[in-house]
Amino acid sequence: MSVTAPENVRRVACVGTGVIGGGWTAHFLARGYDVTAWDPASDAGERVRRIVASAWPALEQLGLADGASPDRLTITATLADAVADAQFVQESAPEELTLKRELLADLDAATADDVVIASSTSGYPMTDMQTHAARPQRLVVGHPFNPPYLIPLVEVVGGELTDRWAVEWASAFYMAVGKSVITMDREVPGFIANRLQEALWREALHMVAEGEATVADIDASITEGPGLRWAFMGPCLTFALAGGEGGMAHMLDQFGPSLTLPLTRLEAPELDDALRAAMIDGCADAAGDRHYAQLVAERDQGVIDVLRATGRLPQPRKA
CATH class of the missing domain: 1.10.1040.10 (N-(1-d-carboxylethyl)-l-norvaline Dehydrogenase; domain 2)
Known part of the structure; x- marks a missing residue:
């Protein structure tokens, strides 16, 4: 098995494009990746493009990677198409255990066996979700915080059937895409x-x-x-x-x-x-009187201001 080095990943698949999956999509696009996305909802394409467009002003302030563009997003018609050439998969389906088990099994079957598949679950242990997968050793949790394109933290942990290399690979990949990573030694419901x-x-x-x-x-x-x-x-x-x-x-x-x-x-x-x-x-x-988009913009700007004030984000260049 020849695993792509975390720093050499160029194409990411985002499966599930709601608030969390859409946020992940925006983040990966801003880091210069080609992103394929799939969601069974009929309006998924329009929805994820709205999320990316809403996030882009904040991402511009954070600093875009060379070549970063919303145009590098491809919406696919099937799950198999989304992961066909992916070098990493981020699953962000709704928090339903049966759904997670079936989807992760489908992703495992459709994805090359050297590709790490991470779940954005906010509560389920991977041990409980990887039960139906034929190759559960490369399944990990990569738990983000909303919005994923803005909040640095990701908690990474494997399940009982996950190989240690997959946990270490996922942690290295998230760090390569600008995340602050906690690699957990054991599963705890709800994480930290x-x-x-x-x-x-x-x-x-x-x-x-x-x-x-x-x-x-x-x-x-x-x-x-x-x-x-x-x-x-x-x-x-x-x-x-x-x-x-x-x-x-x-x-x-x-x-x-x-x-x-x-x-x-x-x-x-x-x-x-x-x-x-x-x-x-x-x-x-x-x-x-503030509508949803206004509140999102206020939240994003507030987080950016805090990051700058605490020295975790460079001050903007003066014109």
Whole structure:
């Protein structure tokens, strides 16, 4: 088996072109790749081109690779056509386990056996998804964050039947396309970042359900509080600083007893009609007159500004 080196990949296939798959498509195009895309939806071609067009202004600010162009996108009529010449496959189908199992098996059958196939799943372990594939050793999780063309992080992990070379290859490839990669040693449901997000999300739902805080209160508590620190320093190191010169040891000695206090409710609340309505109405109030495209543009520009402010993206050149 002759595997293409990660840095020599030139053609990528994106299977599934919704929000995540479309974001991946935009990212790979911006990095100068030829991209073939397939999705069973009848409007998939139009949809993914809209996603790419919406993302392109932000990608221009991030810096395009030589030869990068939306014109290097090809929409194919079949899954087999999409992966026929692909040197890497990114699967981004809906989060349905049966669908994932069948699609990954189909991708495995249609793709050359030296090509790594990565799933964008946000929660399923690869062990649970690779059960129907004839060659599961090259199947990995490459879990991105929305939007994939803008947020650097990708979590990479294999399943019980995945060969280590495939995990290492995928990690090297994602780094070659400008991603910040966490290569996990073992499977954890929800991976790392999603588990942390989920804890915050569940507590937010509890507070709305109990009338303890509004959607606007919760969002402001992060954007005006710890979120400012988390943009460049994670929660563990942030807490270590809370211990002063004594660091994490002093912080744990001082605040460790508070771990016994009822400060969180990690069990998810029942998502009944009232809570669902409160969340929907609260987000609508927060959005105000801004439509979806405006909010996407604001989010993208905000992330770019943070990346620049924290030195992870060069400042724009002055004319």
